[in-house]
Amino acid sequence: MNATTRLHETRDIGLFLTGSGLWFICVGIQSIFLPWVLISVLHASPFQFGVAQMCLMLPVLALVIYGGYLADRHPLRRLLTRLYLIAAMVALLFAAWCFQGSLSYPMVLIYSLLFGVLCAFCAPAREAWLNVLGQRQLQKIVTINIGIEFGIQVVGYALGGLVSWIGVSVMFLLLAVLFLTASVSVARISTTTLAKPQSDLLTETREAFRFSVNHPVIFPVLLLNGLIGVFFLGSYFVVMPLHLSQLPGYDASLLATANIVFMVGLIASIATLVLAGGVQSKQRTLIVSCLLASLVLVVMPCVFNRWLLLTLLFGWGFLGGIALSMGQTLIQENAPARNKAQVLALLMLFFMGGNPVGSLLLGTLLEYWEATSVGVITATVMILAIAAISYIYKLWGSHYDHINSAT
Template sequence: MDQGKPSASAFPVYLAGLGSWFVPLGIQMVLFPWLVAVVLHMDAFAVGVAQAALMAPSLLFLPLGGLVADRGNARRLLLSYHLIYALPPLALALVLWSDGLSYPLLIAYGIAAGAISAFAIPTRDALLPVVAPRGGLPKAVALATALQFGGQLLGIACASTADRFGAVPLLLLHSGMVLAGCIFVRRLPDPPPHPKTEHPGFWRSIGEGVSAAAKSDQIWPVLLLNFGVGVFYVGPFMAVLPLAIRDHYAGGAAELSYMNLAFWAATIVASMALAGIARRLTLRGRLIGAAVLTGAVVLIALATLPPFPIFLALIFVWGLGAGITMTQSRTVVQIVAPATHRARLMSLFQLGLSGGGPIGAFLTGTICSIWGLKAALLFPALAMLVLIALVLLRSRLWSMRTVE
């Protein structure tokens, strides 16, 4: 499409493209640990390493993806990422069809899929202010977050059939939906052209993004808490809870799906509720702090390994907190970040989740293999409580006001 003011249909088209990416991601969220833990019967340490391989590319490629998006045409870049992202699940389906599945191949798949996602996420985030209705960025962020979670939820529901139908049909669905998303991305408007300026080198450009975050008394506490969420919440969620379902609850793909359905359904409820009151919210830091604290309390409760229905109820409460945290944190960064640095700052935001995740997955997977499931859930909860206390003491997160 031509550059200029986006049409009234630009935001719905953006949401459709978002769904075409996150439904497959939801399939991957269940299918990948299922292949590692249930099909290959790998131990706790190996599951942690595999999940780290899926998330580790974020440590390098998220900042690079944000820099590329800040300098290039985000719509055209996103279109190319859709085309490339369809290839890894197609290749894995061929491997499974020929009975060639192995742990090293899953590690390779995780690295490839994680690297492509790391480029796509800040690129898509940079497009959001371009297609959002005028004056409606907080609501647009909440709706986009809700659809992201909704897409993952639908993908998770699809992946619950893996025990019955196997992985190949799900991988083909994954690839086909990502390719279908190209139709929607092509219809998006081009972002405004970047001002002509001399671009510094990679590390200096990344440093400029970090400096912009550090100088903002609204952004840095949000990013620091977000990194803690990645290490102490995403890590255990990805590496330890699948093992709890396998070893303590004697579950498989269906039980993994129930856990993910409970979590992501709650995030949708929280995001949609916030979308309705987005314009009236100002004390976003207070919401973020309370929601992150809720996660630590839930982890402590999960460490008791309660009966499975209570386990799912706790996961639902955790998901409510995650929906609040994700929506309000993204809103703060999108509003406060200057347009020239937005993709880089959004890449730092995502880096906290995706980059901190492999650290947490490796750490908690190791703790689990040595001291067991309870220690692997209790340790990150206590560490997160310390981080929350430090942020509240050293920043004005609890009292800051953020409006568009």
């Protein structure tokens, strides 16, 4: 590969990661901005708040498989450019509405649903295109991308916290500018994919699911990501905030600090993997990181010292970053080129679909048991499930020839 080709690849990856980073800055902004609007401006009830948060996730769960199907059939540069542009137009429309009047609860629901739909189509296209652009150094690029997706949301947290000073309409305008910049960035990428013949959605989905279920690596990795979604994400969104509220001197800044520390831990794991040049045994690294992260679930509810708890959250984020990087790299390497985006969509479905299940499950358990007991139950189930999956599918000692084909 000559220097000119390497330069084009580096430029394309940089533009792709820029667009991805801008998108996830917007995600970070919205994770602060929209809850603040619901609570402080609209004075939504807990039920209304839950419904609004659910509206962000439901379209993803319902449409992500179809999003993967479209990503497998359409040129990825054109598809992702248009999706980012549509996101900018939606945010601009809501900025105009807010300039003319106040934001209402139904408007928040509409925006949440629209953004959820865009996420369902963006995510598979983004992951499939990442495989095309970074196939020569896939583990490194996937690891960096995960670090950007999660770590850069800290910037969004900070910008979202300015909403009480700059106002709702200006915040929507800021989102529009960021989405538009992301669209321009990915439109400048020189590498894309060719359009493919249309085929039956159900047939393609069955083919992708059948391939994934029968694959010795993909299916157990999907199961492990489902467990991460249920028990780790559920603990992150339910157990951790409720435990923090029990600490002396608790306020909103402590919750923000905890989120930032977790993300810093995740970024640190990404930096470690990149500097180390990746790992050889991705399956074993995935299993060990999940087992160690499970132990944090036992210890965390027992710790009431603020600094020790933040240290645990840093370690939990570090382990989470490793697990996510290994899981996604394994799927990227083994998914077939024909319907790679749909297999990646299955990964997102298992991972993100576990979040609402875990939140409901752990919230219910906390109604009847102490947090320490819930931590032991969660960790025990997680460890036993990891051991069972690893044993049944021989994941620990398996050797495979990955596909890693983006064409």
